[in-house]
Amino acid sequence: MLQRIRDRSHGWVAKTIVGFIVVTFAFFGVESIIGAFTGSSDEVATVNGDKISRQSVETEVQRAIRSGQVAPEQEREARTQIINQMIDSRLLDQYAEEGGLHLSDAQLDQLIVSLPEFQDDKGRFDADVFRNRLASAGYSPTSFRQQLSSDTLREQLRQGFASSAFVLPSETEALSKLQRQTRSFRYATLSSADLETPVTLSDDELTAWYDGHQENYRRPAQVKLAYVLLDQTELAEGGEVTDETLQAEYAAKRAEAPREIAHIMVEKGDDVAASRSKLEAAREQLAAGEDFAKVAESVSEDSSTADKGGELGVITRGIFGEEFDDAAFALDEGQVSDIVDTGDSLHLIKVTGLDIASFDDMRDELLTDARQSASRDAFNEKAQQLKDESFAADDLKSVAKDLDLPLQQTDWVAQDTDDALLSEPGVMSAAFDDEVLKEGYNSDVIELDDSRRLVLRVAEQRPATTLAFDEVKQQVQREATADKTTNALKALAESDLKTLSDGQQVDGIDWREAKDVSRQADSQLPQSLVKQAFALAHPQGGKSVYGHAVLKNGIALIELTDVGESEPGEMDQFLSRLASRLQAQAAVQGLQESLRERADIERK
Amino acid sequence: MAEELRSEEEQLDAIKRWWGENGKSLIAGVVLAGAGVFAFKAWQNYDASQSEAASLRYQQLVSLVSQPTLDDAGTQQARKLIGELESNHGDSLYTQMAHLLDASMSVKAEDLDMAAKALQSVRDSSDDSYLQGLASLRLARIEVGRGDNDKALSLLKNPPAPLAAQAAAVRGDALVAQDKRDEAIMAYQEASSLSQQSGQPIYGLDLKLADLAAESSS
Numbered sequence: 001m002l003q004r005i006r007d008r009s010h011g012w013v014a015k016t017i018v019g020f021i022v023v024t025f026a027f028f029g030v031e032s033i034i035g036a037f038t039g040s041s042d043e044v045a046t047v048n049g050d051k052i053s054r055q056s057v058e059t060e061v062q063r064a065i066r067s068g069q070v071a072p073e074q075e076r077e078a079r080t081q082i083i084n085q086m087i088d089s090r091l092l093d094q095y096a097e098e099g100g101l102h103l104s105d106a107q108l109d110q111l112i113v114s115l116p117e118f119q120d121d122k123g124r125f126d127a128d129v130f131r132n133r134l135a136s137a138g139y140s141p142t143s144f145r146q147q148l149s150s151d152t153l154r155e156q157l158r159q160g161f162a163s164s165a166f167v168l169p170s171e172t173e174a175l176s177k178l179q180r181q182t183r184s185f186r187y188a189t190l191s192s193a194d195l196e197t198p199v200t201l202s203d204d205e206l207t208a209w210y211d212g213h214q215e216n217y218r219r220p221a222q223v224k225l226a227y228v229l230l231d232q233t234e235l236a237e238g239g240e241v242t243d244e245t246l247q248a249e250y251a252a253k254r255a256e257a258p259r260e261i262a263h264i265m266v267e268k269g270d271d272v273a274a275s276r277s278k279l280e281a282a283r284e285q286l287a288a289g290e291d292f293a294k295v296a297e298s299v300s301e302d303s304s305t306a307d308k309g310g311e312l313g314v315i316t317r318g319i320f321g322e323e324f325d326d327a328a329f330a331l332d333e334g335q336v337s338d339i340v341d342t343g344d345s346l347h348l349i350k351v352t353g354l355d356i357a358s359f360d361d362m363r364d365e366l367l368t369d370a371r372q373s374a375s376r377d378a379f380n381e382k383a384q385q386l387k388d389e390s391f392a393a394d395d396l397k398s399v400a401k402d403l404d405l406p407l408q409q410t411d412w413v414a415q416d417t418d419d420a421l422l423s424e425p426g427v428m429s430a431a432f433d434d435e436v437l438k439e440g441y442n443s444d445v446i447e448l449d450d451s452r453r454l455v456l457r458v459a460e461q462r463p464a465t466t467l468a469f470d471e472v473k474q475q476v477q478r479e480a481t482a483d484k485t486t487n488a489l490k491a492l493a494e495s496d497l498k499t500l501s502d503g504q505q506v507d508g509i510d511w512r513e514a515k516d517v518s519r520q521a522d523s524q525l526p527q528s529l530v531k532q533a534f535a536l537a538h539p540q541g542g543k544s545v546y547g548h549a550v551l552k553n554g555i556a557l558i559e560l561t562d563v564g565e566s567e568p569g570e571m572d573q574f575l576s577r578l579a580s581r582l583q584a585q586a587a588v589q590g591l592q593e594s595l596r597e598r599a600d601i602e603r604k
Numbered sequence: 605m606a607e608e609l610r611s612e613e614e615q616l617d618a619i620k621r622w623w624g625e626n627g628k629s630l631i632a633g634v635v636l637a638g639a640g641v642f643a644f645k646a647w648q649n650y651d652a653s654q655s656e657a658a659s660l661r662y663q664q665l666v667s668l669v670s671q672p673t674l675d676d677a678g679t680q681q682a683r684k685l686i687g688e689l690e691s692n693h694g695d696s697l698y699t700q701m702a703h704l705l706d707a708s709m710s711v712k713a714e715d716l717d718m719a720a721k722a723l724q725s726v727r728d729s730s731d732d733s734y735l736q737g738l739a740s741l742r743l744a745r746i747e748v749g750r751g752d753n754d755k756a757l758s759l760l761k762n763p764p765a766p767l768a769a770q771a772a773a774v775r776g777d778a779l780v781a782q783d784k785r786d787e788a789i790m791a792y793q794e795a796s797s798l799s800q801q802s803g804q805p806i807y808g809l810d811l812k813l814a815d816l817a818a819e820s821s822s
Contacts, residue, residue, distance in 0.1 A: 099696065099698070099700075100695070102652065102659050104652070104659070107660070156701075159701070160705065161701070161704065163705065164701070164704035166711040166719075166742070167711075168745060169714065174777075175808045178808065178815055531814075534814050535819050582804075586804050586806075589766070590734065590764070593802075597765065
């Protein structure tokens with residue numbers, strides 16, 4: 001390849017190209033050439049002619065994932081959101097620049113030095129901490145300064161627009177008065193028993209209701225499924241486990257159990273041979289039957305353990321390095337190692353105890369484990385078989401038979417079924433997949449979790465439809481009757497209310513008093529009743545105001561007699577803070593919206 | 605090709621003649637260009653240091669205003685900074701934002717006249733439609749607070765789209781104060797539907813509508 005280029009580089013075309021590359025490199029650097037070929041696909045959006053590169057989006061996405069703000073499986077949705085945020089930020093950056101907002105290098109330096117994130121434990125700026133923090137967040141010092149600068153300028157904008165939001169005392173007062181308002185009224189409930197004649201419906205009325213409320217009687221597309229479920233827990237039963245297997249398992253666990261360790265340590269120092277022979281001597285003493293603790297006290301150079309019998313406590317692998325671990329985990333209780341070289345020092349290690357229960361105590365646990373691992377193998381084998389056979393077969397019955405699993409059948413189910421198994425992720429979407437629904441194939445193997453696999457097939461299907469009148473007649477009857485009853489009660493209420501407003505009495509009304517009710521209704525009164533009582537006009541000149549509220553089973557007549565006010569409490573401060581926060585939020589959102597409206601944004 | 609045959613001397617003569625005709629303007633051009641670049645650089649430096657000074661003053665103002673309570677010395681200091689921003693950096697966004705902060709500071713001190721003045725200066729000097737709209741909206745609320753409802757209503761005409769919901773709500777407040785119940789209901793209802801569209805809640809709208817018995821009139 002290179003030779004060929006060299007051969008042809010004598011031609012004028014090649015010379016021109018090489019010349020072009022030389023000139024471009026010399027003046028503009030390597031990026032310009034790479035950019036020229038990748039440029040078109042390298043940006044995600046332009047904002048008023050300003051580009052947002054794919055790479056910068058990627059960096060932000062990765063940063064969000066690494067910091068745990070975004071779960072890896074939500075990467076896709078997060079990307080769209082991040083692009084939108086970046087466009088919004090860019091708009092604010094441009095607005096800040098146009099408005100002449102500026103941060104000098106000196107201001108930026110001062111800001112960086114003052115950030116607690118970059119300070120040591122004495123509150124002083126620490127350059128190493130600075131660099132490490134940046135590196136772990138994926139910033140270079142330059143890119144971080146840039147980011148910090150635009151963040152700070154955007155913050156200045158936010159302060160100008162949002163922190164300047166205010167709420168007038170008169171506004172708070174007005175809201176507080178409304179919140180504290182109380183109403184006194186009396187009410188009486190009317191139910192179907194109060195109607196002179198019970199509601200009846202003709203067939204025509206029923207049909208009319210059915211025709212007018214078709215959406216109530218719609219049924220979604222449904223399928224009947226056949227499926228095979230492979231469940232490891234059901235395989236776990238049975239299978240003989242011999243005592244030898246359990247013993248072997250126990251030995252393996254024992255070999256890796258945490259160990260209680262004592263050691264005698266000698267620094268290697270300059271004369272390694274001398275150190276070694278010192279430890280050899282100690283070893284001989286031990287072999288002769290000398291107590292480990294005594295030898296440790298006289299020989300060990302580990303001052304923190306020498307007078308405590310050399311006890312280091314319980315260790316697991318990974319604390320003292322590989323050499324130490326290998327030696328320690330090769331020993332059984334009571335044994336002492338050969339001399340172990342850990343680099344700086346030499347050790348004699350003794351295992352004084354093992355942190356593991358006895359075989360008899362662990363027998364049940366071992367048995368379960370052994371059965372599980374046996375069933376795991378059987379499960380994996382069957383899962384593979386299920387995959388192969390269900391892919392090849394034209395039906396599911398033969399697959400079930402070959403795997404010795406039952407073929408299960410469902411009743412009619414829609415895509416939004418609440419059946420415990422069928423509503424698990426992936427099941428109904430597989431059933432309504434074109435290949436399965438339309439072509440009639442077996443589904444792929446669905447991995448419900450580590451220990452369950454499912455394959456399904458559509459046995460029968462029916463499209464979405466509106467149910468025929470006869471099928472839903474009872475439901476129609478119920479709903480239409482309820483509606484007509486409410487209307488009849490409303491009419492009765494209206495006529496009663498008219499009589500009352502005219503200053504006359506209505507017989508047989510059972511009024512109940514409700515005094516000084518606040519908006520935060522006491523629980524005895526129905527919510528809709530209180531809401532309606534507060535939606536009536538204020539009584540003027542001692543004249544009651546009448547209204548009605550629709551309750552769960554009936555209608556309530558309301559006679560509003562008085563509007564009052566409860567004592568002001570701590571509510572005012574809360575109201576003013578809440579209102580001011582909403583004002584602030586709206587001011588910033590509005591700015592962002594108006595910038596978006598005016599901008600020329602192109603998404604690629 | 606006669607020109608190629610001309611002697612070196614003739615060519616030299618031609619060059620001298622050309623220089624004689626164009627030399628002065630060429631030198632002048634180079635000098636001018638040089639001066640231009642120099643001036644531009646100097647202006648850039650000046651501009652950057654101006655912006656830096658504005659940025660510092662603004663930052664100081666923000667930290668003063670964000671204190672929960674401001675004593676007299678603090679208020680004076682803040683006023684001084686606002687004055688400096690206005691006289692030295694009149695066309696900077698910093699100055700406009702300083703006026704906005706001034707208004708909220710004055711409201712906190714219950715000086716509505718001062719707040720109105722600050723917001724009025726944003727309206728007078730900004731050419732940004734949103735910023736103007738925001739200042740008008742806030743000024744209108746102060747006018748309602750001061751009881752000048754007609755002025756408030758005139759300030760609330762043609763708000764920028766992102767502020768339309770809030771503007772309608774304030775219009776409702778002004779109309780309520782003028783006892784124009786039906787118009788107020790319409791304004792609140794407009795605010796309510798606009799705020800639902802934009803997803804920006806406005807606190808208290810439902811209460812105000814219910815209190816006017818809006819449902820029983822429609």
